Amino acid sequence: MPRRTAPVAELVERARNRDSRSVARLISLVEDESPLLREVMAALAPHAGHAHIVGITGSPGVGKSTSTSALVSAYRATGKRVGVLAVDPSSPFSGGALLGDRVRMQDHATDAGVFIRSMASRGHLGGLAWTTPQALRVLDAAGFDVVLVETVGVGQSEVEIAGMADTTLVLLAPGMGDGIQAAKAGILEVGDIYVVNKADRDGVQNVTRDLRAMLALAERTPDSWVPPILKTVASRNEGIDEVVAAIEDRLTWMRGNGVLVERRRSRARDEVEAIAMTALRARFAHLHGDARLDVLAAKVADGDTDPYAAADELIAAL
Numbered sequence: 001m002p003r004r005t006a007p008v009a010e011l012v013e014r015a016r017n018r019d020s021r022s023v024a025r026l027i028s029l030v031e032d033e034s035p036l037l038r039e040v041m042a043a044l045a046p047h048a049g050h051a052h053i054v055g056i057t058g059s060p061g062v063g064k065s066t067s068t069s070a071l072v073s074a075y076r077a078t079g080k081r082v083g084v085l086a087v088d089p090s091s092p093f094s095g096g097a098l099l100g101d102r103v104r105m106q107d108h109a110t111d112a113g114v115f116i117r118s119m120a121s122r123g124h125l126g127g128l129a130w131t132t133p134q135a136l137r138v139l140d141a142a143g144f145d146v147v148l149v150e151t152v153g154v155g156q157s158e159v160e161i162a163g164m165a166d167t168t169l170v171l172l173a174p175g176m177g178d179g180i181q182a183a184k185a186g187i188l189e190v191g192d193i194y195v196v197n198k199a200d201r202d203g204v205q206n207v208t209r210d211l212r213a214m215l216a217l218a219e220r221t222p223d224s225w226v227p228p229i230l231k232t233v234a235s236r237n238e239g240i241d242e243v244v245a246a247i248e249d250r251l252t253w254m255r256g257n258g259v260l261v262e263r264r265r266s267r268a269r270d271e272v273e274a275i276a277m278t279a280l281r282a283r284f285a286h287l288h289g290d291a292r293l294d295v296l297a298a299k300v301a302d303g304d305t306d307p308y309a310a311a312d313e314l315i316a317a318l
Contacts, residue, residue, distance in 0.1 A: 008036055012043045015142040018081075023115055023142050030134040031119065041134060047141035049264070051083070052251055055165030057151045057190075062173040063197040067234040067243075068150045072108050074237075074244045075146050083139035083147040084116040087132065115139065132164060133271045162190035163270055166263060167250045169193050169243070172211065174203035191227055193246050199231035199239065225253055283318060292317055 006014075006025070014022035026044075029036055056064055056071075068084060075082045108114040119135060132149070139147045151161050162168045170191035175198075194215075196207050211229055220226065228246050232239035254260035287293050296310040305313075 008039045008043050012040070012047075012141070015138070016047060018112070018143065020112070020115055023138060024117065026138045026142075027117055027119075027135050030131050030138060033131070037134070041137065044137050044141040047143075048137045049140065051136075051140040051144050051147045052167070052247075053136060053140075053147045053149065053165045054247060055149045055151070055161035055168040056171065057161050057168065058171030059173075060152075062171040063234050064150050064171055067169075067171060067195065067197055067232065067240075068148050069107060070232075070234045070237050070240045071148060071244065072114055074240050076108075076111065076113055078244075080145040081113045081143060082115075083142070083144035084114070084150065085132065085135055085139070085147065086116065086118045086150045087152055115142075115144065133267070133274075136164065164267060166254065166260060167192045167247055169195055169247075171195050171197050172207055173198040174201045174207045192225065192250055193243065194227055194229045195239075195243055196229065196231050197234050200233050204231060223257065225250065225259075287314075 006022075011022045011026055015026055026040060029040055034040075054071075056068055058064055065086070068086070072082050072084065108116060117135070119132065136147060136149070149161060149165060168190055170193070172194065173196065194211055196204055196211070198204075208229055208231065215227060215229070230239060230242050230246060232243060234240065251260070254263070292314060296305070296314055299305045300307050300310050
């Protein structure tokens with residue numbers, strides 16, 4: 001028997017009244033690409049735009065999940081509601097997330113002020129599911145003050161999370177070659193705050209020194225934001241308060257310089273473009289075997305027209 005879905009307006013109202021099950025259901029509609037998704041986004045739009053979205057990325061093994069959990073605790077201590085999207089590798093069998101949120105952040109599972117959801121990347125090259133922006137809007141509209149987005153830390157996820165977040169944290173750790181990887185991965189362009197985790201290990205000074213030297217090479221104007229480099233031992237909650245303070249400083253700076261508004265508009269442009277391209281791909285997917293395409297292909301093969309003119313004619317006919 002198919003699962004009954006409550007009316008969208010009712011789900012949205014419940015989510016805004018802090019009902020976690022309704023929030024989860026709305027995100028499920030997003031992940032499933034439900035036919036109700038357009039209605040969901042329309043209902044959420046007037047209520048979104050208030051949450052501070054913080055991206056957390058870095059190589060596997062630097063302690064992203066531990067750091068995320070520690071940040072949740074720090075924000076909850078100040079009374080803020082926190083949403084977490086943990087974008088995990090996809091199962092090759094079900095397409096779902098391989099890592100479970102309750103396993104990773106068990107300490108927060110029963111906190112009504114925290115909502116944690118693992119989302120599958122579903123094979124997306126950058127490591128972020130294309131539905132992530134819509135899931136972020138659900139949490140934003142549901143009244144969460146801070147939304148933490150933790151990536152799988154593979155492929156181009158470092159670059160992608162910078163496009164989705166207001167503030168991006170890049171985590172590194174000693175003993176993992178992160179000083180070299182920092183230059184190779186292009187994270188000097190995406191990080192707003194750099195966190196050297198596992199600072200109780202040997203080599204932390206080397207990582208910090210190398211990172212500081214590379215950041216010094218970046219071109220900046222006098223009013224540019226200068227990314228701080230912080231040290232933490234997330235497993236013991238050491239240095240986490242300083243990270244939260246830096247995140248808040250970054251938010252204040254963005255508001256004062258108009259960066260926050262522009263960043264969110266840029267994010268909206270990317271989202272609209274992605275939705276439009278997905279719709280176009282769906283339309284073009286049905287072209288194979290279309291008589292119009294066959295006629296144009298014959299003209300190109302016979303030399304009666306060129307492929308660019310044929311493509312223009314095909315697009316105009318759609």
